Amino acid sequence: MSEKTPKLRAALDGIPTYKPGRPAAADGPAAYKLSSNENPYPPLPGVLESAVSAAGSFNRYPDMACTGLMAELSEHFSVPVEHLATGTGSVGVAQQLIQSTAGPGDEVIYAWRSFEAYPIITQVSGASSVKVPLTSGEVHDLDAMLAAITDRTRLIFVCNPNNPTGTVVRRAELESFLDRVPSDVLVVLDEAYREFIRDPEVPDGIEIYRDRPNVCVLRTFSKAYGLAGLRVGFAVAHEPVAAALRKTAVPFGVSQLAQDAAVASLRSEAALLERVDSLVTERARVYEGLVGQGWTVPESQANFVWLRLGDRTTDFAAACERAGVVVRPFAGEGVRVTIGESAAMDLFLEAAEEFRKAL
Numbered sequence: 252m253s254e255k256t257p258k259l260r261a262a263l264d265g266i267p268t269y270k271p272g273r274p275a276a277a278d279g280p281a282a283y284k285l286s287s288n289e290n291p292y293p294p295l296p297g298v299l300e301s302a303v304s305a306a307g308s309f310n311r312y313p314d315m316a317c318t319g320l321m322a323e324l325s326e327h328f329s330v331p332v333e334h335l336a337t338g339t340g341s342v343g344v345a346q347q348l349i350q351s352t353a354g355p356g357d358e359v360i361y362a363w364r365s366f367e368a369y370p371i372i373t374q375v376s377g378a379s380s381v382k383v384p385l386t387s388g389e390v391h392d393l394d395a396m397l398a399a400i401t402d403r404t405r406l407i408f409v410c411n412p413n414n415p416t417g418t419v420v421r422r423a424e425l426e427s428f429l430d431r432v433p434s435d436v437l438v439v440l441d442e443a444y445r446e447f448i449r450d451p452e453v454p455d456g457i458e459i460y461r462d463r464p465n466v467c468v469l470r471t472f473s474k475a476y477g478l479a480g481l482r483v484g485f486a487v488a489h490e491p492v493a494a495a496l497r498k499t500a501v502p503f504g505v506s507q508l509a510q511d512a513a514v515a516s517l518r519s520e521a522a523l524l525e526r527v528d529s530l531v532t533e534r535a536r537v538y539e540g541l542v543g544q545g546w547t548v549p550e551s552q553a554n555f556v557w558l559r560l561g562d563r564t565t566d567f568a569a570a571c572e573r574a575g576v577v578v579r580p581f582a583g584e585g586v587r588v589t590i591g592e593s594a595a596m597d598l599f600l601e602a603a604e605e606f607r608k609a610l
């Protein structure tokens with residue numbers, strides 16, 4: 252037998268592996284998973300029924316064009332069907348966007364720290380990441396991002412609100428930024444947490460994209476809509492970009508179950524948004540609780556909060572786990588805590604208070 256192994260692309264060397272938020276251990280003290288920005292509520296009854304009914308056709312491939320979902324999205328967001336593309340979660344669509352725009356020698360700019368999939372999907376494509384540090388207030392430094400643009404820049408991610416800090420970019424600064432980005436560079440507004448925003452100064456990307464052909468908006472059914480396990484997200488973009496997304500899609504990537512559940516979720520939006528409202532109320536309670544305990548917490552417009560703990564990150568996460576909640580540590584930097592059930596947040600606030608007292 253030959254000693255040789257298959258030749259793999261050098262671009263894959265050293266790719267960081269995506270670290271999913273850890274689940275609560277079945278036999279451990281932690282009962283609540285606050286590590287993946289999931290929605291703690293189960294799917295609404297109509298959603299479950301449509302999924303169960305789709306399950307009866309598992310022997311068939313799904314509708315590859317996602318016709319029903321595209322029509323529903325088109326009506327819901329008042330955008331032409333030709334401006335829509337779906338994918339296996341918005342991270343799948345983000346990967347297709349990079350595949351469509353960047354390869355070896357090209358550059359992808361994003362803030363750092365931000366969504367941890369950006370470096371991975373950029374490196375897989377062979378393009379280089381240009382990471383622009385957040386400001387001291389944990390916000391995108393749009394001026395520095397502009398200064399980082401070169402003639403090799405192909406795509407810029409603006410994660411709004413930013414994962415993991417929850418901070419936002421507001422209308423005036425975003426528009427002024429977009430006015431200055433060259434029109435042949437694609438700007439992706441990643442709005443995975445859009446529904447949790449209550450700051451009226453944060454623009455809706457779908458309004459921004461309308462007269463800007465180089466802007467693409469990413470949305471997902473994983474967070475507010477509570478369908479993380481079904482893997483369905485979508486992009487809104489002008490024709491050439493949306494068409495490129497359809498070319499780079501994995502055929503039949505979005506299951507029929509996901510398509511039908513997403514349609515049912517859009518139709519139950521009022522009920523879903525009520526649940527989002529309670530999470531937003533809970534977010535305010537957690538924020539005020541933490542500030543009251545003396546922590547510095549950036550104001551979050553997403554379904555999580557961020558504590559910059561530096562060297563204490565791992566210890567803090569361990570203390571939370573002993574108290575019954577699994578949070579998401581980024582070693583040496585900080586901890587992201589998803590807003591979940593009130594009982595979970597009570598346990599978290601108690602753990603944070605104890606930890607603070609011991610400092």
Ligand SMILES: Cc1ncc(COP(=O)(O)O)c(C=O)c1O
Nearest residue numbers: 340341342366414443471473484
């Ligand atoms: C900013 C951001 N974008 C995209 C995603 C991907 O979500 P999904 O692939 O489930 O749609 C996430 C998930 O954590 C996220 O935080």
